[in-house]
Amino acid sequence: MTDSISLSLNNLTVDYPGYKGSGTIAVKDVSFSIEKGKVLGLVGESGAGKTSIARAITRQLVEPGEITAGEIIFENKNIVSMSQKELRKYLGSQISLIVPNPKSELDPLLTIGRQLGDVVKTHLKLNNKEAREAVLKVLEAVQIPDHNSRYSAYPHELSGGMAQRVIIAMSLICNPKFVISDDATSGLDVTVQREIMKLMQNIIKEKDLSVLFITRDIGLAAHFCDHLGLLFRGQIVEIAPINSFFKNPIHPYSLALLSAFSHSVKWRKVYSTDPQKWSKEFFINGNVPDSMIEVEKGHLVRMIR
Amino acid sequence: MALIRYIGRRLLFVLPQLFGIVAVSFFLLKMIPGDPALLMLGPLASQEAINEIRSVMGLDKSLIEQFVIYLERVLSGDLGTSWQTTKPVMEDLLKRFPATMELVTLSLLFALILGIPVGILASLLKKSIINKFSTYYGLLAGSLPDFWLGLIFIFVFYTILGWAAAPMGRLDLGILPPAVVSGSYFIDSLIAGDWETFNNVVAHLTLPVLTLGLINAGPIIKMTQSTMDRLLESDHIRYARSCGLGEFQIVRRAFRNSLPSVLTIVSVLYSFLIGGAVLVEIVFSWGGAGQYALSGVLNADINPVMGFVVWSAVLCLILYLIVDLLYFAIDPRLRD
Amino acid sequence: MKILEVNDVVKIFKTKGGNVRALNGVSLDIDEGKTVGVVGESGSGKTTLGRLIVGLINPDTGSISFEQRSIGSKVNIRHPDIRGKIQLVFQEPSESLDPRIKVGDSICEPLRGLGIEKSSWNSKLKIVSEKVSLAEEQLSMYPSQLSAGQQQRAGIARALITDPKLIVLDEPTSALDPTARAEILSMLQDVQKEFGVSYIYISHDLSTVRYLTDETAVMYLGEIVEFGETSKIFSRPSHPYSTGLLSSILLPDPEIVMDESLELSGEIPSPINLPKGCFLESRCPISTKECSSHHPDLITSDDRLVRCFEVEKMKDIVQPSSKFEDFDKSFDDFMTKRYSSSVQAGNN
Numbered sequence: 001m002t003d004s005i006s007l008s009l010n011n012l013t014v015d016y017p018g019y020k021g022s023g024t025i026a027v028k029d030v031s032f033s034i035e036k037g038k039v040l041g042l043v044g045e046s047g048a049g050k051t052s053i054a055r056a057i058t059r060q061l062v063e064p065g066e067i068t069a070g071e072i073i074f075e076n077k078n079i080v081s082m083s084q085k086e087l088r089k090y091l092g093s094q095i096s097l098i099v100p101n102p103k104s105e106l107d108p109l110l111t112i113g114r115q116l117g118d119v120v121k122t123h124l125k126l127n128n129k130e131a132r133e134a135v136l137k138v139l140e141a142v143q144i145p146d147h148n149s150r151y152s153a154y155p156h157e158l159s160g161g162m163a164q165r166v167i168i169a170m171s172l173i174c175n176p177k178f179v180i181s182d183d184a185t186s187g188l189d190v191t192v193q194r195e196i197m198k199l200m201q202n203i204i205k206e207k208d209l210s211v212l213f214i215t216r217d218i219g220l221a222a223h224f225c226d227h228l229g230l231l232f233r234g235q236i237v238e239i240a241p242i243n244s245f246f247k248n249p250i251h252p253y254s255l256a257l258l259s260a261f262s263h264s265v266k267w268r269k270v271y272s273t274d275p276q277k278w279s280k281e282f283f284i285n286g287n288v289p290d291s292m293i294e295v296e297k298g299h300l301v302r303m304i305r
Numbered sequence: 306m307a308l309i310r311y312i313g314r315r316l317l318f319v320l321p322q323l324f325g326i327v328a329v330s331f332f333l334l335k336m337i338p339g340d341p342a343l344l345m346l347g348p349l350a351s352q353e354a355i356n357e358i359r360s361v362m363g364l365d366k367s368l369i370e371q372f373v374i375y376l377e378r379v380l381s382g383d384l385g386t387s388w389q390t391t392k393p394v395m396e397d398l399l400k401r402f403p404a405t406m407e408l409v410t411l412s413l414l415f416a417l418i419l420g421i422p423v424g425i426l427a428s429l430l431k432k433s434i435i436n437k438f439s440t441y442y443g444l445l446a447g448s449l450p451d452f453w454l455g456l457i458f459i460f461v462f463y464t465i466l467g468w469a470a471a472p473m474g475r476l477d478l479g480i481l482p483p484a485v486v487s488g489s490y491f492i493d494s495l496i497a498g499d500w501e502t503f504n505n506v507v508a509h510l511t512l513p514v515l516t517l518g519l520i521n522a523g524p525i526i527k528m529t530q531s532t533m534d535r536l537l538e539s540d541h542i543r544y545a546r547s548c549g550l551g552e553f554q555i556v557r558r559a560f561r562n563s564l565p566s567v568l569t570i571v572s573v574l575y576s577f578l579i580g581g582a583v584l585v586e587i588v589f590s591w592g593g594a595g596q597y598a599l600s601g602v603l604n605a606d607i608n609p610v611m612g613f614v615v616w617s618a619v620l621c622l623i624l625y626l627i628v629d630l631l632y633f634a635i636d637p638r639l640r641d
Numbered sequence: 642m643k644i645l646e647v648n649d650v651v652k653i654f655k656t657k658g659g660n661v662r663a664l665n666g667v668s669l670d671i672d673e674g675k676t677v678g679v680v681g682e683s684g685s686g687k688t689t690l691g692r693l694i695v696g697l698i699n700p701d702t703g704s705i706s707f708e709q710r711s712i713g714s715k716v717n718i719r720h721p722d723i724r725g726k727i728q729l730v731f732q733e734p735s736e737s738l739d740p741r742i743k744v745g746d747s748i749c750e751p752l753r754g755l756g757i758e759k760s761s762w763n764s765k766l767k768i769v770s771e772k773v774s775l776a777e778e779q780l781s782m783y784p785s786q787l788s789a790g791q792q793q794r795a796g797i798a799r800a801l802i803t804d805p806k807l808i809v810l811d812e813p814t815s816a817l818d819p820t821a822r823a824e825i826l827s828m829l830q831d832v833q834k835e836f837g838v839s840y841i842y843i844s845h846d847l848s849t850v851r852y853l854t855d856e857t858a859v860m861y862l863g864e865i866v867e868f869g870e871t872s873k874i875f876s877r878p879s880h881p882y883s884t885g886l887l888s889s890i891l892l893p894d895p896e897i898v899m900d901e902s903l904e905l906s907g908e909i910p911s912p913i914n915l916p917k918g919c920f921l922e923s924r925c926p927i928s929t930k931e932c933s934s935h936h937p938d939l940i941t942s943d944d945r946l947v948r949c950f951e952v953e954k955m956k957d958i959v960q961p962s963s964k965f966e967d968f969d970k971s972f973d974d975f976m977t978k979r980y981s982s983s984v985q986a987g988n989n
Contacts, residue, residue, distance in 0.1 A: 156638045170548060
C-alpha cells in the first residue's frame, strides 16, 4: 500500500509559540496522504493553515513557527527529521513548490535563465551548456512564447501570467515527483488562470505528478483535484474523493463555503462559518471533535455520532 | 546608448547645481562677522592701510559685485589666494585634497572589509556571539567620537608601545614624497616602485585609517545586517531556499540584493567624510583639505573656504554620478 | 430616472514609456436605485472609470453628468452641491482606513467635510453601523483589531453615512475570503433595497457580478465591448471576450463543465500600442481579416450593445447556457433535502 503513496502527513501539528501572546496552533493534527499521480485539493480561507502546511512540508516555516508533532513521509522518508543538508537534496528536485505572486518570488536582479539554471545546476550537476539547454527546454514546455529571448529577461519584464509560467518551469525543471501548488493562480486574471490551469493539468498527466493543490477557491478545486480536503482553523473538517464530496458534503463548514459560492442568501443564513452555530455533533464544548468519522469509503468528516 | 544619454543629462545639471552651492556658501560666509583686512594687519594698523588692503581685496565693492568677480575667477580656474599661506588656493588644494581623499577612501575600504562580513554573519547567525558583537559594536561606534579614538590610538600605539609612526603628517620628515601622479602618496609610491617610501606611507596611514575605518564600520555593519535580515525573510529568498539552492548561493543572492542599501550608506559616509574627517586630520596633523578649510574659517580667510566648498561639491557630484551608475549595474529594474 | 451619465470619456496617462490609453471613449448610464457592473481583467480601464466618476481624476475629453448636472474639471466631487452624494468604497479595506483612528471615528470622517453638526454624528453612526452589522464595541476598536470583512463593512458604513445617491464599489470583495465576500454582497443588496442607492460595481469576479448587478458592462482595453442586462449576458454572451471570461468561471461542482467552444489565448496587449483593428484580434479564435484592419463600433444587437464584427457568427457558436441557474437549482435542491433531513434528525 505504501508504494502507491507519494506523500503523507501523519498528525502534523505546527505551532507559533509566543506569537501574539499565547501560542497559536496554526495546524493541528492534520493527516492525509496523496497517491501517486493524484491531486489533493486543500481548501480553506485565510488563517486556516494552508500556507503553514505548504511551508511545513518544505520546512520553510516563518519564525517562530515550528513543527511540534507529527511526521511528513515522502517516499518512506520522514521530512520532519531530515537534516537541512538531506532536505536540500529533495527540495526543488523531487519536491517542488509553485507559489503565488510570482513577481516577488523571483530574484529581481537575476535573469530568468540564470535562476532556472541555478536550480538544475545545483541538483543535476549540469555544466553551463547543458543547463542552458535544460532551461530552454522547460521554458518551451510551459509554453513561454519566444523562449530564447525570454531566457535573458529579468522578472520585471514579464507579465504576471508569464512570471507564473516561469515559476511552473522552475518547479518542473528537475523532473520532480511531488509538486505543491500554494494558491498558485490567485493573483491572475481569470482567462490567464484558465490557461495556466490547463497547462498544469496537461503537465501533471504527462509526468504523472502527485500534487498538493492549495487554494481558497473551492470552484477551482472542484475541477482540478481528485480528492478534496477542507481546512478550518488548522484542522481538516472534511476530506473525500471529489465526487463523493460534491454529492454529499456533510460538514456545516463545507456547506457554508458552498453557499458562499452559490450566493444563496437563504442557505447562508442556515449554515454559518461560526462554529457556535453548528449543531452539537460538529462542535462540542467550544471545540471541534478530535475524531473523524468515515461516512463513505475515503470520505471522512470531523464529527461525533 | 540610453546610459550615455543619462550621463549627459546628469552632467547638464552639474553646472546649475554648482552655481547654487557656490552662491549659497559665498553669501553665508560673507555673513560671518570679522574683517579680513583687520585680521591681516592686526589691531594696530592704520585706517588707511586697512582701506588700501580692502580695495586691493575688492572688499569695498558691493556683495553682488564681489560675487560676480569671484565667479569669473572660479570659471577661469582661479580660486583666489589664501592670505595665510600666501599661495593660490588651487595650488594648496591640489596638494591637500589628495591627502584627504586617500585617507577617506582607504578608511572606507577598511570599514567595508570589516563591516560587510560581520554584518552578513550577524544576520545569518542570529544566536551567535557575532550577532551580539555587531549590536554592541554599532552602539559603541555610534557613540565614540572619532578624534577621541584617534587620540587613544596615538597614546597606546605611539606613546606607550612605540609601534606606530609619529602622528605628524603623511611621511617622516627625512623622506621625500614620491613623484606626483595622483597626489596620493600611497598610489604614487607604488607607481614609483619606491618601497621605502611606500612602507613609510603605510605606517603613517595605519592609525588614522584604523580610527576612521573602525568608527565608520558601525553604520556599514548595521546597514548590511538589517538589509540582509530583511532579504533573508523575503519571498524570493525563501523561494530560492525551497528550490533547494545551497546556502552559499542563498547568501550570495541576498547580498546582491542588499548591495544598493550598502552603496547608499557608503556614498553618504564618503561625501560626509570629505569634510567630516577634519578632526581626525588635525589629530594626526594630516594636512588635509578639511584642516585647511577650518583654519580659513577661523581666520576669516574666505578663499580657502570657498575653494574647499567648490572642490567638495564637484567631488560629491562625481561621487553621486558614479553611485547612480553602480545602482544601474546592480539593478536591472532601474535601467529602463 | 438617470442618476449618472458618462458620455464618451477618454483618458490618456502620459508615462515615460508612452501614452497609456486607459479609456478610449466609454459611455455608461445608471438609473436610480440600480446596479451596473463593470467587469474586465487588469488593464481593462475599469478602475480608471471608477476614479473618473468619483472625480479623483478628470477626463481628457467627454463628459460626466450627475443628476443632470455636468461634473468634471470644475464641478467635481468636492463641490458643495455634490459633496457626499457620490461615494467610493476601496479595494483594500485595511489600507483605506487610517490605522491610528478608531473605526467609528473613521466612519464619521466624511461628515466633517459636509459641515454637519457633531451632535448628530452619533445617531448617524448608529444607523449606518447597524446597517452594515458592526457591533458597538467594534466601533471603538482600531482597524487592525477587525477582520478584513469587518474592515470592509466599516468602509461601506463610511460611504453610507453621507446618505449618497451613488456608490462606486471598486473591487470591494476581492481581498476577502469567499464567505466574507458573500456576506458583504448580501449586505450591499439589503442596503440598496432600503436606501435606494445606485451602485457601480467594479470587479473581475464574474460570479459576484451576476449576483449583485442589474446591468453589466464588459470592458476590454479601455472600452466597453458588451453591455446589457446581466442575466442575458450571462446566459448567452455575444462578444468573444465576454464568452471567454464567462467560460473561465469555475463553479464548485465538478459535473458542471465549462463551455470550451470559444477560448481566448495569450494575454492583454499593452495599452500603449493599441492595435489598429479590434483590440481583441490577437487573442480571438474567430477573428477575420476585417478585425485586424478595422476597429468595430459598439452596435445594438437584439437586446444589448456589442462591439464585434462577427456578432452574427457568435450567435451560432455560443448556445444559451443555464449552467449558473442549474448550479443554483441543484444546490438549492440538495440543501433543501439536507436541511429537512437534518431538522428531522434534530427532532429525534
